[in-house]
Amino acid sequence: MKLQEHQAASLHTITAYGETWIAVNNQTTEGSLLVMPEGMLQAWRPRQWQDIAAEDFQLMIEAKPDLVILGTGAQQRFLHPRLASQIATRGIGLECMATPAACRTYNILMAEGRKVLAALLPMDA
Numbered sequence: 001m002k003l004q005e006h007q008a009a010s011l012h013t014i015t016a017y018g019e020t021w022i023a024v025n026n027q028t029t030e031g032s033l034l035v036m037p038e039g040m041l042q043a044w045r046p047r048q049w050q051d052i053a054a055e056d057f058q059l060m061i062e063a064k065p066d067l068v069i070l071g072t073g074a075q076q077r078f079l080h081p082r083l084a085s086q087i088a089t090r091g092i093g094l095e096c097m098a099t100p101a102a103c104r105t106y107n108i109l110m111a112e113g114r115k116v117l118a119a120l121l122p123m124d125a
Contacts, residue, residue, distance in 0.1 A: 010038070011037045011038060011110060012024050012025060012035050012036065012037055012038070012040075012041050012110075013025055013107060013110065014035065014103040014106055014107055014118070014120075016028075017099060017100065017103055017120075017122075017123065018122075018123065019122065019123045019124045020122045020123070020124055021122060022035075022099075022103070022120055022122065024041055029043065030122075031043060031044075031047055031122060032044035032045070032046055032047060032119075032120060032121050032122060032125070033118075033119075033120045034059060034060070034117065034118070034119050034120075035106070035117070035118045035120070036063060036065065036115075036116065036117045036118075037110040037115075037116065039063070040059070040063055040117065042059075044056065044059075044119055044120070044121075046121065046125075047121075047122075047125065048121070048125050049072055049073055049077055049121060049125050052079070052083060053083075054082075054083060054086050057083070057086040057087055060087065060092070060117055060119060061086070061087070061090055061092070063117055064092070064115075065092060065115050065116055065117035066092070066093060066114060066115045066116065067092065067093040067094070067095065067109065067114065067115075067116050067117070068087055068092055068093065068094050068095070068116075068117050068118075068119060069095050069097065069102045069105055069106050069109075069116060069117070069118045069119070070094065070095065070096045070097070070102065070119050070120075071097065071098065071099035071100075071101075071102030071103065071118060071119065071120035071121055072096055072097065072098060072099065072102075072121055072125070073098065073099055073121045073122065073123055073124065073125035074098060074099070074123045074124070074125075075098055076096060076097050076098045076101075077096060078096050079094070079096060099120055099121060099122065099123055099125075100123075102118055102120055103118070103120065106118040
């Protein structure tokens with residue numbers, strides 16, 4: 001699905017997504033992705049929901065966002081409290097939602113100037 005683009009090209013804007021990919025500033029990346037408005041834009045290790053492990057949150061913790069939006073694939077899922085605590089105990093907010101909603105929410109918060117990080121699994125996760 002293509003998303004509307006309203007931000008300066010210097011910010012990482014999610015412009016589209018499909019079953020196996022996510023596009024940021026019209027550049028497609030296959031698989032999972034970590035993205036912040038400025039700076040971080042890189043592949044993320046887990047490919048499937050069940051692959052997420054505690055160590056997968058280390059880059060997010062180091063980036064020190066105010067909020068992590070976890071895109072969980074085609075349907076909304078919630079992290080086990082043990083995994084969610086990896087983020088929450090450091091004062092970072094965490095929201096889990098289906099990847100399409102996560103993409104839209106990330107773009108809205110980015111446009112508001114929030115320090116947000118999206119950790120996105122592809123739709124087929």
